[in-house]
Amino acid sequence: MFGCLVAGRLLQTNLQQIDETHAVFELSNASTINHVCVFLLGNVPFPEGYGATVHLHWPGRGFQLLGMLSNDKPSAIFRLRASFTYSTTTRAFEGQGSLTVPSEAASNTDVTAVLGISIEPLSQIYPQISSIHPNSAGSSNSIHRPLPNAALLAERIVRHLLNYLSSFAASGLGPDVAVPISIIEKWYVTFTNKVKNGGTEFLEREVE
Structure with a gap:
């Protein structure tokens, strides 16, 4: 259902399913990644009223919300380098006992990060996305239309x-x-x- 493309690398479709609503991509040598594109493959749409939040797990720092995907916004580009802040950690993957995330590496030259995808109702996704500081993630992670004041x-x-x-x-x-x-x-x-x-x-x- 999802694909992941790191600039300068081959397309990743090796999605690891955690449960019916959670899945992850492993990103090797993550310290060298500047941008990553996450998208729907086009074979399976989201159920009506649903989308997905996209999260980054950096070793030792938990998950951070990056942005979202939906049927109206089937792809998004996120900037990973220097994007992590402790104030934007997310709980979307708490309680996922079958998910194994890398421990903090001794050297940043061989860090494996995790890109998490959580399928949720759009009514729950929009408030999460609107709370992201504009500088805390890539410029392409905003929701497909502005929320009214x-x-x-x-x-x-x-x-x-x-x-x-x-x-x-x-x-x-x-x-x-x-x-x-x-x-x-x-x-x-x-x-x-x-x-x-x-x-x-x-x-x-x-x-x-």
Whole structure:
């Protein structure tokens, strides 16, 4: 499903499957790597509403989040050299008992790093990616579209609620009529399910 290409080396397809949602590539002589490209091979797409986060494990320093892949963004280039910072370590691969990562090497000339791929819902991936400092990874690891700012997002949520309530106008619900709490609860359940399954992009489509 995934391929890995280090600049100046042969294409890697030797993906090591850890479980149904986690897999890794080993990167030998990692201290000599400047950039790596990770991509979907095109034979198996992500399930609807899912993508993958990409992580780097440098010996002795844990996993760091680099970026993401999705059906809309099937490839990404990451800068590895000097990209690791302790403040951006990730827990995506914690508890993966079958995963063996290299120990810290005595010499940086023969370090084997691990590139980890974790398949997750897009609704969980986007907040992780938006938290990455722009200088902590390659320039190609941003999500495929910018997240709306808080004020704009709040406006769209309120508009979505008003549009929902307007659909009840034919049944006698008007501007001076108290809204039953059951109607708000129904909207809340429907709205949160949409966000969990596909993010907030549906709000943009509804703004005309």
